[in-house]
Amino acid sequence: MEYPLIEKIETTIVDLPTIRPHHLSMAVMRSQAMVIIRLFCSDGIEGIGESTTIGGISYADESPEGIKLNIDTYFTPLLVGKPATQINALMKMLDKNVSGNNFAKSGIETALLDAQGKRLGVPVSALFGGTIKNTLPVLWTLASGDTQKDIDEAHQLIKENRHNTFKLKIGAKDPDVDVAHVSAIKAAVGSSIKVTVDVNQAWSESVAKRYIQKLQDNGVDLIEQPIVKTNFEGLARLTDYFEVPIMADEAAGTVVDAFKLAKIYAASVFALKISKSGGLTNIHRQAAIAQGAGISLYGGTMLEGTIGTLASAHLFATLPNLDWGTELFGPLLLTDDIVKKRIVYKDNGMEIPQGPGLGIELDMNQIEKYKRK
Ligand code: MUC
Numbered sequence: 001m002e003y004p005l006i007e008k009i010e011t012t013i014v015d016l017p018t019i020r021p022h023h024l025s026m027a028v029m030r031s032q033a034m035v036i037i038r039l040f041c042s043d044g045i046e047g048i049g050e051s052t053t054i055g056g057i058s059y060a061d062e063s064p065e066g067i068k069l070n071i072d073t074y075f076t077p078l079l080v081g082k083p084a085t086q087i088n089a090l091m092k093m094l095d096k097n098v099s100g101n102n103f104a105k106s107g108i109e110t111a112l113l114d115a116q117g118k119r120l121g122v123p124v125s126a127l128f129g130g131t132i133k134n135t136l137p138v139l140w141t142l143a144s145g146d147t148q149k150d151i152d153e154a155h156q157l158i159k160e161n162r163h164n165t166f167k168l169k170i171g172a173k174d175p176d177v178d179v180a181h182v183s184a185i186k187a188a189v190g191s192s193i194k195v196t197v198d199v200n201q202a203w204s205e206s207v208a209k210r211y212i213q214k215l216q217d218n219g220v221d222l223i224e225q226p227i228v229k230t231n232f233e234g235l236a237r238l239t240d241y242f243e244v245p246i247m248a249d250e251a252a253g254t255v256v257d258a259f260k261l262a263k264i265y266a267a268s269v270f271a272l273k274i275s276k277s278g279g280l281t282n283i284h285r286q287a288a289i290a291q292g293a294g295i296s297l298y299g300g301t302m303l304e305g306t307i308g309t310l311a312s313a314h315l316f317a318t319l320p321n322l323d324w325g326t327e328l329f330g331p332l333l334l335t336d337d338i339v340k341k342r343i344v345y346k347d348n349g350m351e352i353p354q355g356p357g358l359g360i361e362l363d364m365n366q367i368e369k370y371k372r373k
């Protein structure tokens with residue numbers, strides 16, 4: 001059988017401004033840098049992918065500049081001339097030749113899957129057995145850095161029916177200040193609105209034990225990555241101790257992490273992200289481990305733009321145990337986009353386009369406008 005071959009791979013860093021500063025425990029984002037991947041095949045099909053992280057090199061150990069450099073220098077020579085349709089073989093070959101670099105691998109796998117979907121005339125989700133529903137619930141992160149601004153933002157979004165669940169980024173300030181901030185927001189939005197917190201590893205285990213108790217007493221619905229990602233046993237102790245569910249995010253990076261966490265029931269929820277795990281196929285594997293262990297799932301984001309968000313959405317929508325919905329709001333945090341048709345967000349969720357591949361088209365004028373010079 002004649003396979004179409006990979007002919008060329010192009011990477012571009014695009015910087016898009018955010019609608020407001022986004023405060024996390026390790027960084028404040030004022031713009032988002034995305035590595036956009038275009039993978040050209042000998043049958044005339046082009047696949048697109050995205051590799052995006054948060055805050056340069058402060059969140060994860062791959063930076064946008066490093067991702068571009070590594071794809072151009074190391075990935076591309078390994079991939080050019082290989083059969084574009086043999087995605088499992090290509091990802092196995094990359095894992096053998098490239099240590100780590102999961103964000104870059106995820107962007108490449110996305111481009112291969114987009115191309116495959118276009119080739120077969122089916123959405124990327126169909127390559128994983130199809131969506132359970134063509135819409136996904138999407139929460140919003142309140143992270144303006146100011147309690148009153150966050151409350152106003154929440155009220156506006158609730159009124160618009162755009163989101164009914166809010167995640168609060170804490171951990172940068174004194175825990176007493178953080179808990180007062182969360183409690184004020186929870187009281188302002190009322191009991192019908194879910195509020196979760198993401199500590200992004202900022203607390204020690206003893207601080208976590210003290211302050212999760214207060215958050216639980218104040219009605220917070222879910223606690224994300226309270227302690228350092230390497231302390232699996234500590235996470236297990238917190239999960240066992242508290243009634244409020246504890247979610248592993250940074251800790252639940254790879255398929256191996258998922259297995260190790262599941263083995264000691266270190267979390268009652270996993271935050272899945274295609275970037276951390278090295279692509280959509282690995283998310284499927286992590287999800288199966290979680291399902292077997294009775295662990296719930298949540299569709300996470302690395303605050304990707306539309307391409308990475310849709311890649312995640314196509315996969316997340318195939319999972320039966322996505323009990324905590326998703327946070328796939330990345331494109332809404334940006335002032336503009338680089339695709340011809342933006343994702344539709346409504347009724348507290350998003351729609352997954354049903355066209356071939358990811359179901360979107362790049363707008364080359366917009367890429368030109370926002371491309372890093
Ligand atoms: C994270 O750690 O979950 C996801 C949403 C958000 O606001 O920040 C990210 C990162």
Ligand code: MG
Binds near residue numbers: 198200224225250271
């Ligand atoms: Mg998180």
